[in-house]
Amino acid sequence: MVDDDGYFGEPVAASYDDSSVEMFAPDVVGPAVEVLAELAGDGRALELGVGTGRIALPLSQRGVEVHGIDMSRAMVARLREKPGGAAMGLTIGDFATTKVAGTFSVAYLVFNTIMNLTSQDAQVDCFRNAAGHLAPGGCFVVEVMVPDLRRLPPGQNTVPFHVGDNRVGFDTYDLATQAMSSHHVKVEGGRGSFRSIPFRYVWPSELDLMARLAEMRLRARWEDWTGTPFSGESRSHVSVWERTGA
Incomplete structure (x- = not known):
């Protein structure tokens, strides 16, 4: 049985940071924050699936105003307990459809979170939701594995x-x-x-089509946050799409 927090309820939230400790390492978090801060510029950032704030908190410490959406109250409660978490804008809801006020320079999904949406329709809705929050020229960033x-x-x-x-x-x-x-x-x-x-794996070319349906176009794709060129041997990618629609 799945509780109201989906698959990330209290038992998972209580140990999430410890079980994913390698993802909190400075050499993992730092390059991601650097890219997102540059894309945000003087604007705001929206994290879809904000979790316990692994990226959102250090990004906000860089001076970027960050708003987060997450379905798990337990994960968000852990975020609020951390330094800076209580002051961050946070919304409980499905990040594929939940709307928040204002516009953003960058919206982003990290660490395979796009695959938590277990249908193609939900993933398409997520791209449209992200685009709907972006200012013209704003960017949507996704970090996800290449199906192995x-x-x-x-x-x-x-x-x-x-x-x-x-x-x-x-x-x-x-x-x-x-x-x-x-x-x-x-x-x-x-x-x-x-x-x-459960997850739904998704191919880079499929994500590009979802972006086109949401009036966005591919701006950049790398193997990782440090800008390693993406190739046929890459096991993950960081992709950036730019909003083109009005």
Whole structure:
């Protein structure tokens, strides 16, 4: 059963920062904040799926006014407890459709969050929602994995992403629908737990078409936040689309 916070309720929020500690490292956060601050300029930034503020808080510390949208009250509560979090504009809601007041120079989604929208329609709605919040010439930025389907031999639908002494993680794929799920098995103190989160993987070219439907055009695409050129061997990408519509 999924609670009102979706798949990121209190049990996940309580340990989220610790379980993703490598994503909070300065050499990971710093380049992302640098890119987003440059795109924001003197304007405002909108984070879709703001979570516990991994990017939003350091971006606001750079002097950028940041507003965040997230469905999880538990994750947002953790953000509010952090220095600077209580003063940040935050809205509870589905980031594919939730509207907030004002316009923004940049809207962004990081760390595969676009895949939390588990249908193509929802992902298209997200692009339209982002574009609707942007000032003319504003940018929408998405950081997301490239589907790693080359690791799937014929007849197999499962790829492990972590195998440790007390934790196993693996992804399952449905190639017909682009549905996937990440499964987490953990054993602590002789007791086991299991958690599964659904996603929908999406290709760069598919995202470009979603952007066109939302009257945006591709401005830049890199393998990572440091500007490494994107290639056929890249396992992730950071893409920037610019609003062209009135």
